Amino acid sequence: MKTLVVVGHPNLSKSKINRSWVEGLRPYEGEDLRIHILTDVVKADKSFDLASEQALLAQYDRIILQFPLYWYMVPGIMKEWMDTVWAEGWCYGDGGVHMEGKIIEVAVSCGAPDFVFDEKTPGNISLEKYMSFVIGSAGFVRAKAGGVFAFYGAGMPDVDSRIEKNVKDYIDFVTKK
Numbered sequence: 001m002k003t004l005v006v007v008g009h010p011n012l013s014k015s016k017i018n019r020s021w022v023e024g025l026r027p028y029e030g031e032d033l034r035i036h037i038l039t040d041v042v043k044a045d046k047s048f049d050l051a052s053e054q055a056l057l058a059q060y061d062r063i064i065l066q067f068p069l070y071w072y073m074v075p076g077i078m079k080e081w082m083d084t085v086w087a088e089g090w091c092y093g094d095g096g097v098h099m100e101g102k103i104i105e106v107a108v109s110c111g112a113p114d115f116v117f118d119e120k121t122p123g124n125i126s127l128e129k130y131m132s133f134v135i136g137s138a139g140f141v142r143a144k145a146g147g148v149f150a151f152y153g154a155g156m157p158d159v160d161s162r163i164e165k166n167v168k169d170y171i172d173f174v175t176k177k
Contacts, residue, residue, distance in 0.1 A: 003174060004060035005107070007037045008067040008078025016159060017109035017151045017166070018068060024167035028175055034060070038077050046080060053085040058098055062146070064174060065134065066107040068154070072130045082137065091141040104138040105146035106131050107170060114152035149173045 005025065009018040025035055036056065042048060057063065067074050074082070086092070091099035110117070110127065117127040128148050135145040151166050153159065 001032070001062050001103075002060045003033050003062040003064060004057065005033070005035045005064045005066055005174060006078070006081070007035060007039075008065065008075055008081065010039065010075050010077050012037060012039060015068065015109075016163065017154050018066060020163050020167050021066060021107065021170050024171050025174060028171065033174065038081055042077060042080075046077075048081055048084050050084060050087065053081070054087070054090055054098065057085065057102075060102070062103040062105065063143075064105045064107055064149075068109045069111070069130075073133070086137070086141055091143075097142065100142035102143040103146040104134060104143045105148070106134050107149040107173070109151045109154045111155035112152065113156060114150075117152070147173070 005022075007018060007022060009015050012019050012022065022035055022037070025033070029035060034056075038048075041053070065074065065078065067078050070076075073079070086099065087096075089095050091097075108127070108131070115121070116124060117130075118124050119126050119129075127150055131148050134148075138145040149170060151162075151170075153162070
């Protein structure tokens with residue numbers, strides 16, 4: 001299965017988690033895995049080359065949307081990419097079949113610790129429920145929603161001691177067959 005990791009971090013050079021994930025995946029890049037960093041391809045006017053982005057997506061069976069959680073949503077750069085590239089007539093609506101059957105998954109870094117997403121605590125909602133927009137979007141473009149991979153507590157003091165294991169787990173998540 002060919003996998004495309006679409007990285008929607010708006011400032012990857014300042015990221016600990018998303019940058020570590022990308023660096024961890026680099027040795028695995030090849031015919032079956034590609035890392036696509038949106039800040040490398042966004043134009044000065046914040047738009048994307050529609051034909052080029054769609055041609056890239058068409059080559060892959062599995063798309064992983066990788067981003068930091070911003071107010072329980074994707075950052076603006078990823079939202080703009082989705083709004084632009086997942087276009088009517090290409091992946092939904094009349095003739096929109098190009099995402100049909102693909103698997104769409106999420107890799108998200110969360111500033112909050114995992115207990116914030118523990119539904120056993122009154123008022124808390126699971127991360128998977130926050131990511132329901134991906135399930136909805138996948139269905140809308142005739143794709144299949146897959147799993148959610150997360151790093152919790154990106155803003156916590158012990159972040160450095162937890163990154164190495166999480167990167168190994170992320171590599172396993174991305175390279176699974």
